[in-house]
Amino acid sequence: MVYTLTVHLYANEKPDSIDRIKAKLIEAARIYRKDKETIDWLVMQDVHDPRAFTIVERFENEGVWLPDSRTSSQKYHLENPYWKTFDPYVIPLLDKGMDLRRHEELDTSQDVEVPV
Numbered sequence: 865m866v867y868t869l870t871v872h873l874y875a876n877e878k879p880d881s882i883d884r885i886k887a888k889l890i891e892a893a894r895i896y897r898k899d900k901e902t903i904d905w906l907v908m909q910d911v912h913d914p915r916a917f918t919i920v921e922r923f924e925n926e927g928v929w930l931p932d933s934r935t936s937s938q939k940y941h942l943e944n945p946y947w948k949t950f951d952p953y954v955i956p957l958l959d960k961g962m963d964l965r966r967h968e969e970l971d972t973s974q975d976v977e978v979p980v
Contacts, residue, residue: 865971866903866922866924866968867924867925867926867937867966867967867968867969868920868966868967868968869919869920869921869965869967870920870967871919871921871962871963871965872916872917872962873885873916873917873963874915874916874958875915875958875959876958876959877959878957881957882914885917885954885957885958886909888950888953888954892905892907892946893905893906893907895946896946899941901937901940903923904921905921906920906921906922907920915959923941925937926968
């Protein structure tokens with residue numbers, strides 16, 4: 865099953881924050897899409913509020929991710945040297961903390977009967 869993270873970011877009011885976040889997200893997507901077991905790394909900007917951004921990270925699996933036993937797709941993502949540059953650059957540009965949600969995509973490959 866595909867393991868997905870969504871991260872919501874909200875830029876602060878400083879004049880250059882939106883452009884800086886946008887550039888960093890595009891750069892990150894181009895780098896992270898190349899990580900092993902990464903299906904895709906999508907970045908979006910809200911159509912009504914230019915300060916609001918969303919990252920959708922799709923991985924082959926969550927697996928087990930423990931300090932002693934890193935066997936998940938996230939292992940490759942977090943071991944990418946670029947990862948250490950992301951938060952220090954982005955966090956000062958935000959109005960509030962990142963809202964990270966973890967998801968497991970539902971299997972939509974078969975028909976279902978919806979209860980009434």
